[in-house]
Amino acid sequence: MSFVGWLIIGCEIAFWVVxxxxxxxxxxWNQKKFGLFLLALTPLIDLVLLIATSHDLINGATASLAHGLAAVYIAVSLVFGKSMIQWADLHFQYYILKQGTKPERLYGIQYAKHYFKGWLKHAISYVxxxxxLILIxxxxxxxxxxEALSGIIKMWTLVLGIDLFISVTYFIAPRKARA
Structure with a gap:
């Protein structure tokens, strides 16, 4: 695996550690401001990945799957980062601290709308x-x-289309609560 591939794995680990x-x-530890500061560091992880990937390509590397995934990772992190932190915060409070309300599982049309909002975020990440990728x-x-970057665009287009299809099916056949 290339340096950029390992860096993507390291950035993902660093994201969740931070x-x-x-x-x-x-x-x-009841250090609200410092905790917020740490949470605000997550975009710096994306910046490190962006700089390292750019440096690698500028110095003549042939773009690989890892370089393309770096662009995907950065886009997804930018669009989904805040909601991922909110999700982690909610679950941490309930399951670790035993405070707050249990995270609600959605069903029916509520789940379909929620999933479709996730698809919209996926579409923004895709753009x-x-x-x-096109800039690179x-x-x-x-x-x-x-060449590898063009392949990633094609594959991501297919994945986005499949995700839209799945999203639409939740409106047609809503997710039901388990008995």
Missing amino acids: IGLGLITRYI IGTAL IFLIDDSSRS
């Missing part, structure tokens, strides 16, 4: 990530060095 430390600092392809200006 969130975990932020929540522990905020609630267990941002694809724009990054344009800057590399060598189709033999950027």
Whole structure:
């Protein structure tokens, strides 16, 4: 695996470690401001990945699956980051601190709407990530060095379409609560 591939894994781990430390600092050590500061560091993780990936490509590396996934990771993190932190915060309060209300499981039309909102976020991530990939392809200006990125755009387009299909099916056949 390439350096960028390992960096993506490291950034994902760092993302969740920073969130975990932020929540522990905020609630267990009762350091609200420092906990919020730690949670606010998550975009810096994306910045590190962006700089490292750009540096690698500028220095002549052939774009690989890892470089394309870095663009996907950055886009998804930008769009879903806040809601992922909110999800972690809610679950941490209920399951670890035994405070607050139990996170609600959605069913029926509520779940369909929730899933569709998630698809809209996925679509926004797709636009941002694809724009990054197209920009990288344009800057590399060598189709033999950027072929993997074009493949990622095609695959992500397919995944986005499948996700939309799944989203629509939840309106047609709503998710039911388990008996």
